[in-house]
Amino acid sequence: MSTNPKHKQSAQGAAETSDGQDPALRRQLLAVAREAAAAGAAVLAERGRGRVAADTKSAAGDWVTDFDRRAEMAVRDVIAAARPNDAITGEEYGRTVPADPSGYRWSIDPLDGTANFVRGIVYYCTSVAVFGPLDETAAATPAGKATAAAAADAPAANAPAAPGSPAASGGNSLAADAAAMDAGTHGWLAAAVNAPALGTEYYAAAGDGAWLVDSTLHVGSDARRGGSATRAQQLAGGDREEAGRLLATGFGYDADRRQFQVGALLGLMPGFANVRRIGSAALDLCLVADGTLDAYAEYGTQEFDWAAGALIVAEAGLPVLRPRTDPGWQAAGHLDFDALPQEQPAT
Incomplete structure (x- = not known):
């Protein structure tokens, strides 16, 4: 690996799980991530045929639709109901920080692949992940709350502020998160990506592997990814020596x-x-x-x-x-x- 800190590889997988983290909490975070991503994907699944109306954001082709906005609200509703003290950062509505932050922060993209979505190309999805302390007992200490407050005060890069929602200024969330990961105190804990037009859901929790549920495949299929609507397939990447990479x-x-x-x-x-x-x-x-x-x-x-x-x-x-x-x-x-x-x- 490069010695340039900008090219530093983050520790992940089992190494990111500490003895102080309750497996039940990790399972709960994953369940919330999957439910939230499914809620956003359900909004996207309402798309009919033809081209979708879109507004331009920063440049030609950088679009936002009513589906983006509605999907984000659906995702936020699930997270807020299950985890009311967690912070949320979303692409369309910026950052929301509760009065008594738990130390956990959700990062959501309600519609990743908006240009595909607008033009009827099937590669789009709802993406949901949560970042937080590896030892949840530390999050309740004064030092842990200070860390959570500092992370909450650092805005996500280029995230717009939602009208009427708390949005802080100053700081660098990427650098702060990276430093916390390097120190082994925080990490990305659970994630889900739901692609309704593909019929696929990917998900993972730190230390528990990555999984795919593919509703287009059936048990016994020799398709590469395997799995079925009711059975998840564990993922292990491809063969690095494969021809035609x-x-x-x-x-x-x-x-x-x-x-x-x-x-x-x-x-x-x-x-x-x-x-x-x-x-x-x-x-x-x-x-x-x-x-x-x-x-x-x-x-x-x-x-x-x-x-x-x-x-x-x-x-x-x-x-x-x-x-x-x-x-x-x-x-x-x-x-x-x-x-x-x-x-x-x-x-």
């Missing part, structure tokens, strides 16, 4: 950012047969976890894009790189992280 990536809306990303991609291509641009970072990561893709790397994604998928890949036993700066690199799978170029200089 595929690298997934994505591109931003800004012209200068795209130029940097394309140049970086050319440098990563040796060792890969081809590249795929699917249009959903969360699903790119999940497809690495299930072995459909061999690796994924993208520059400039937001936390809610990768929060759930990165934990799912890590729990499938594959290397994961999370951004420590904004913008930064997010990568996973059988890829030399040292080959990633230095971050784009700020302009």
Whole structure:
């Protein structure tokens, strides 16, 4: 691994689970994540045929729809009902911090792959993940509450503030989270990605592996991922020696950012047969976890894009790189992280 701290690989999997964490709590967090992601996906499943009306956010093609907004509210409702003292950061409605924060924070993307969704391309999903202390007894101490408050005060990168909701300023949440993970006090604990048009649900809890439920497959199928609507299949990634290896990536809306990303991609291509641009970072990561893709790397994604998928890949036993700066690199799978170029200089 590179000695550049921006390229540091985060510890994950069983190493991220401490003796002080109650397995029942981890199971509860996973249950909430799955229920919340399913609630968002149920809104997306209401999509009919034809093109969906959308509003432009930051640039042409950077769209938001009524489905994004309604799905996020559905996800938030599930989390708030089950965990009223947890903070929530969402793509559309920013950060909400309760009066007495528990120390746990949810990162949600109600519709990852909005451009696909608008145009009727099936690769879109709802993504939900939770970050918090590895030892929940520490979260109740004054020091733990101070850590939770500091994390809550650091805004998620580029997350918009919701009208009327608490939104703090200052700080760097990526750096703060990375430092807490490096110290072994906090980590990503549970995650779910639900893709209604694909009929798939991916989920993981720290130390408990990554799993797929695929409602399009039946018991006895020789399809690569296996599983059925009622049986989950544990994921372990693909074969790093497989011929015809595929690298997934994505591109931003800004012209200068795209130029940097394309140049970086050319440098990563040796060792890969081809590249795929699917249009959903969360699903790119999940497809690495299930072995459909061999690796994924993208520059400039937001936390809610990768929060759930990165934990799912890590729990499938594959290397994961999370951004420590904004913008930064997010990568996973059988890829030399040292080959990633230095971050784009700020302009």
